[in-house]
Amino acid sequence: MHYEITHATTYEYSYPVSLSHHALRLHPRGLAWQHCVDHRVHIDPVPSMRRAHEDYHGNHVLFVTMEVEHRQLTFKSVSVVEVTHPMLPEPRETPSWESVRDFCRGHQSGATLEASEFLFDSPLLQSKALHAQYALGSFKPGRPIFEAVLDLTRRIHSEFVFDPAATTVATPLDEVFKHKRGVCQDFAHVQIACIRSLGLPARYVSGYLETDPPPGRARMVGSDASHAWLSFYCPGIGWIGVDPTNNVVPTSRHVTVAWGRDFSDVSPVRGVVLGGGKHTLRVAVDVISREVPAPTA
DSSP, rough: OOEEEEEEEEEEEEEEEEEEEEOOOOSOOBTTTTEEEEEEEEEESSSSSSEEETTTTOOEEEEEOOOOOOEEEEEEEEEEEEEEEOOOOOOSSOOOOHHHHHHHOOSSSHHHHHHHSSSSOOOBBOOOOOHHHHHTOOOOOOHHHHHHHHHHHHHHHHSSETTTOOTTOOOHHHHHHHHHHEHHHHHHHHHHHHHHHTTOOOOEEEEEEEOOOTTOOOOOOOOOEEEEEEEETTTEEEEEEBBBBTTTTOOTTEEEEEEESSGGGGSEEEEEEEOOEEEEEEEEEEEEOOOOOOOOO
């Protein structure tokens, strides 16, 4: 599939801002099944400095500084991305989750060493015994890891309620787990904590998801949103994604932007400002899909 993705973020301040610095993670990653054809970021007011680099996890970061006084700030990211269906193993043919746990503990080199960094607690995620207890409902002794993760994905999808009013980006994981309500960010965090509590590597993934309007309704411009899911590590195969919000394995409808330990590593827009007072935030996302033309002879 070919996607044209527009992600517009607008801040409006009650008082003028005299100086601001922002880090943007809006550039889709290049993967074996994903190619970013074009990416541009339009910023108003025009920044006095913009510098691109990759962070520790290999995510694209654009750092910008605004030195002109302003009461409104807009970031508009426009990307063109080609996505194919990633190769996935047969769940029952993956190794047992215990063998993956033991392998990750004992082999600290190459890809496994990198994966082991996602075994530990992170700023927003602290695994606890209750997470392990919940996870063990899916991780039966000797069960293939992909099969176990899919079952955990299904349970979170069915037992947690999608409720945008229930949480904010600052809601602790304990509250989400207690009330079983939240959004995609929360569900990804819950599943990551459960997987890590068993000694298995899991990481947070941010990006976009192509969505369909309700039957009989036209698609509304700006009605899409950023999305979040997770991936777990399986030696010999690599990272495999799962989406507990929708109870699916990410395929060609998911566009990956960034990954990290949790949301704090991949926030699309983060910054500090001097002045401004109170502010309001508006975010509008459009994910438009078009089939990739077949190659001509």
